[in-house]
Amino acid sequence: MATTQNIPNTRLTTAQLFEFAKTPVGAQWALITIDRTISGGLNSLTIAETLEIDIERSTDGGGTWTPVAGITAIGGVLVTKGITRATETLTVGIPASDTVFRINVIPSTPVRVAGTVDYFP
Amino acid sequence: MPTAPTIVAIAVAKTTTSTVATPSLVLQVGDVVSAIAITEGSASGAWNAPSTTLSNSGISTLQTHVGGTDCGGQAFTFTVAAGTTTGTVTATISQASESLTLFVVVCRGASQPTASQSLLVAGSSRTTSYSSTYADSVVMTGIGDWAAAAAQSLVPTSSTHASGTPGPSAAPNSDATETGIYTHYSAVYDDQVSTSPISYGIGGTGTGPFTIVLIEIPAYVAPVPPDEGAYNDNAESDMWSFAGVGIGDGSF
Numbered sequence: 001m002a003t004t005q006n007i008p009n010t011r012l013t014t015a016q017l018f019e020f021a022k023t024p025v026g027a028q029w030a031l032i033t034i035d036r037t038i039s040g041g042l043n044s045l046t047i048a049e050t051l052e053i054d055i056e057r058s059t060d061g062g063g064t065w066t067p068v069a070g071i072t073a074i075g076g077v078l079v080t081k082g083i084t085r086a087t088e089t090l091t092v093g094i095p096a097s098d099t100v101f102r103i104n105v106i107p108s109t110p111v112r113v114a115g116t117v118d119y120f121p
Numbered sequence: 122m123p124t125a126p127t128i129v130a131i132a133v134a135k136t137t138t139s140t141v142a143t144p145s146l147v148l149q150v151g152d153v154v155s156a157i158a159i160t161e162g163s164a165s166g167a168w169n170a171p172s173t174t175l176s177n178s179g180i181s182t183l184q185t186h187v188g189g190t191d192c193g194g195q196a197f198t199f200t201v202a203a204g205t206t207t208g209t210v211t212a213t214i215s216q217a218s219e220s221l222t223l224f225v226v227v228c229r230g231a232s233q234p235t236a237s238q239s240l241l242v243a244g245s246s247r248t249t250s251y252s253s254t255y256a257d258s259v260v261m262t263g264i265g266d267w268a269a270a271a272a273q274s275l276v277p278t279s280s281t282h283a284s285g286t287p288g289p290s291a292a293p294n295s296d297a298t299e300t301g302i303y304t305h306y307s308a309v310y311d312d313q314v315s316t317s318p319i320s321y322g323i324g325g326t327g328t329g330p331f332t333i334v335l336i337e338i339p340a341y342v343a344p345v346p347p348d349e350g351a352y353n354d355n356a357e358s359d360m361w362s363f364a365g366v367g368i369g370d371g372s373f
Contacts, residue, residue: 029236034244067250067252068240068251069242069249069250069252070249071242071246071248071250072246072247072248073244076328078329080267080329080330081267083190085190085244085330086190087243088243088244089241089242089244090240090241090249091184091186092237092239092240093235093237093240094237095235095237095254
């Protein structure tokens, strides 16, 4: 069963770090989900505007941080085959039970961000 | 610095019937097989467990993503074990008539990847920046564009392999297929020298959505033997053990 931590609905005008609690014992994957559809979120932007999301992890309780992966989400209402894109997701593996993750979210323009981090066994 | 794995086999297999298998691969014990499967994502069929006719100590699923509003993706890996070293690798999705592409890379002198050496992205991002956990790893990517847009260039582009220069190295294989339903890409990069973030994906414009699956295949690192010096720590005691015969106690 997954354990979920929230990325609180936050208005970003500049880069911001969100740090999460230590991953639960036995968790192998962390799934980061960003909701595009919140009021003032990615869907409210233009296609030229972006939101960069970079994940870092620490295995020493936050003493040192190592980059893991990142994406650059595009703004706007994105419709493909009649389906409006609702989320941006990124799944990474968890190397050890004492792993702590944080995400650095960098908007190209003020935007609201909200989502979840789910840990799966 | 470890020696980068040697890529000994690459296979790309495609189907429209929900099960896809590679041609027969002739391998050796210890070869690390890594695979990425991408579906057209016409429906949300769940992935079945991958399989192989090669002897192995267990197939490890690294990533799984069910499609339906984007392309599905799966990454898995195993190490060839003693026994049957010639065989096929198969991926299957529980959805009839689903187009499916399987990309397999076999490395020698490699360590089997773990989940933390993989990632899966689904959304509007055309690329993902990934930091290899070890220098000199092989990196492979499989990408699906649900919009079936015209094929774009791969990122990073091929370049002359230079083991002494950090950054992307040669791409021994790349494949871009537009089926009218989805566009699939596969790429493998030998010897990613640097552990700094490198951007992997596709170029061009368009909003997808894209499913990007990445596996890092590290170089083989031999286990460190136990410290035999510990057995010498009692040399003095050993001498004293001979004291009963007049050695070591100065009683000559």
